Amino acid sequence: MTSWPPLLVLFVLTPLVGAVLTPAVSDASGRRSWEWALGTMLLTSAMAGALIMRVLDEGPFSYVVGGWVAPYGIELRFDEFSAFVAVVCLLGLLAVIFSRHYARDALAPGRIPYYYTLLLLNMTGMIGFIVTGDLFNLYVFMEILSLSAYALVAISGEKTAEMAAFKYLVMGAVSSLSILFGVGLLYALTGSLNMADVTGRLAGSAEAPLVLAFAALTLGFMVKSALFPLHIWLPDAHAIAPSPVSAVLSGLVVKVGILGMLRVYQIAYGSGAIDLSGLNLMLTWLGAISIVMGAFFAVFQDDIKMMLAYSTISNIGYIVMGLGLASPYSLIGASVHVFNHALIKATLFLGAGALIHQTGRRTLTGLAGVGRSMPLTTAAVSIGAISIVGIPPTAGFLCKWYIALGAMQAGEPLFAVALVFGALLIFVYYIRMVNAFYFRKPQEAGAPAVHEAPATMLVPVLILAALCLVMGVLGRLPLSFIEPAVTRLLAPLGGG
Template identity: 35%
Template sequence: MEMASSFLPVWVVMFPLVMTLVIYYVEQHSEKMRNALAVFTSVVTFLSVAALYPYIMEGNIIQFSVLELLPNLEISFRVDILSFSLALLSSFVWMLVAIYSLDYMCHEHGCNRYYPVLMITLAGCLGIFMAGDFFTLFVFFELMSLISYVLVVHEETIDALRAGYKYLIMTIIGGLALFFGIIITFELGGSVSLSTETTLIAEQSTLAFFAFISFLIGFGMKAGMFPLHVWLPDAHPVAPSPASALLSGIMLKTGAYGLLRVIFHVFGIEFMQETGWTLIIAVVAVITILLGSAVAITQEDLKRRLAYSSVGQMGYILLGISLLTERALIGNIFHIFSHAFMKSTLFLAAGAIILKTGKRNIKDLGGIGKQMPFTMFAFTLAALAMIGIPPFNGFLSKWTLALGAMDAGVPFYVLILLISSLLNGLYYLPIIISAFFGLEHGHEHEPVKINEAPYKMLIPVAILAISTLLFGLLPSNLPFDLSRVAADFLLRGGF
């Protein structure tokens, strides 16, 4: 494996950050130029990440140290197959959401802050995935978490401000826990770098356990893990739909990514298995899966149902992390891809429906599939994928996770996955059936004519919806191949 120094990771992170200032300046003079620059920034960022593909797929790692703050403590960047995979996913979805936002946000207030904040949070996510050490990861984690508060409260309603306050409190708690874990790791391991050739903590102790719990709280809060998920069902529904797609599809994954790095770089597989700490993650994962799925059934608000669904889906990822077998890890990383495509499709489709009808209560959406067939067809594809029906990508990720559970000798988790899929069907299928076969609420005799959303919104939705089918139907596809290589890389030590 070859190590190389390159400025490209710094460029990938800093470009959207710098363009934030440009967009903020330009928006004072031209809305069209502001919007064009936002899309341009997201496109260039995606292409810059994609440019790393040939080098990374050869098994190489890119490292770049920016600034040494203290001995063994610096601002640095590092790109391996795992960080590249999630950076590629993030920049791709972000690009589509930026395009979707052009028509969705054109009638909204506060666009002069929406687009700059969108670019800052993109830089924050990429900074997390491309951080070369836990301190740099913490800096960008806090940047992304605090700035995304603006997206949560964008509507400035009472509900939005309340949700934002809860989100902010949970973010501060998670940030403090994460910082505490990093301090303990630095004290015990003498470093927080991801480039060391051994794990950072090698001996079991009370401090080591406190570090593990601190990391679990810090990253678990962002991942929507029970019982730290309480901010998520309130924040997602009140945010603009493109922001909801990013909050659920991408930003939740930063927590899962952080936990992967903690397990494989701070402690190591053997350490986690000897201590039995993975059981803590597994128990919380099972509760998260069942709780999120069960509560989603009771929600009448469309976006709130999707938010609780995200809680349950993140439980799959936590479960994959806890099993530590090769196929479980492949399924875990692939479900990060799958959930990003599925949930982004659902939130963007929901946003189109709400924009065109003003309705968000599920019982009011009867017959909407006849009025907006394209949007509801995309919603249906993603919903079937979420249930885990073959040949969608959701089935492939759950199938691989189930195989990983069998490899670990825990068939009980397969039963949990099956129960969760049943619950998913109970809260998604009624929406689909009512949309295509039900009568429009309140207009049984004279349905109101509703047009489809503008093409700038439909194209991103279509691309994401097709991806849910394409990446499950094809036996070999880029997300699954990346997941397989990343799992192998982590199991070999991740160094």
């Protein structure tokens, strides 16, 4: 079963078909659409498991749709970086479960089926983006992903949400255009859209258009992943969206930019046609600045979701810095942080969502003392906070450790300094949050008694928090899993 070739195609089609059919199967209460979405996500997750088993067994594999080989046909590829679909499916599944009560309370009943449709479309886009071996499909899936994300941000229908979605749309559209331009240039240069094929044909191309193509791709992907100074759309969009959507956006959607960059690197390093050291230097610096600026802005937030949104900017900074440093350690650290940050940030956003849903408050001042009435949720959020700061033995630690080691390895200890002091700032504002939960007295006396969220919200949060710990203690597994991919990526550079 695991090596049955068309599984890869079905894997992309399942959430797509599920998405399209959701409104059709829905009933008035929205309950049926929830069940349908849940079933779709369960099926998709099972497929993801099978595919990852296969890549563990035999390394990267691909499937040529309809037997049309490159450069004419469409190819789907699955390598170690594609294992990110595991996190995508897991988070998608948990977000759907979480939404059962959340969506019912936060959205108009008529919108609930469409909410699940958009969520499943978003998953489709993500999965397609990750497994495609074709540049144009990459763009198409990215657009599916982005358009559904804009709509998800706006779904509550409130004025602020619409404004945030519009801002996100404007930035997103420009970046998509930039990526399309880059893809177009590569096609013009090589006459092919298949990534592996393009890699082979790039050698000997004229330098100027090549530089322009990579610059356009990088710019586009950096906007998607909200790297400083292209981050301005992110805080509003992530803070205002419904919490399960925030978890998906912050955990997964921004990573699309990073995974896109990894694909760009695979082409650039593989072809050897262009020297990326200048780009790397820029990314390293922008990454370092993102870490510090994100943390700096977060320190001054009182809104808990705003704080988490700025924290995402910092963490993207870590990942981009790891990519830019381009040493084996830093790349391994960065790639694994793509996975781990998704888990951690989902813990935080879903946890925050549960807190906001139960208390009706979203500021640290308003949430003061909530640890007494919602001990499990706050404990889970605290574990998330410890993880994201990078304190051992949680999931955030090893990735940051590897990125710092990578900085030393690349002979750039100054960036390790930026990393450590950025972590210090991040630590400060998460301490503020934990302090508010446990040690500040509730603001007003006689506030209505608050209790833990229903199981559909509590259980996903607890599962994610447990994963934050497990991925910390077993941190070696993802590292050794991703290592062959990084070695292959860096092999053309020699040494490595």
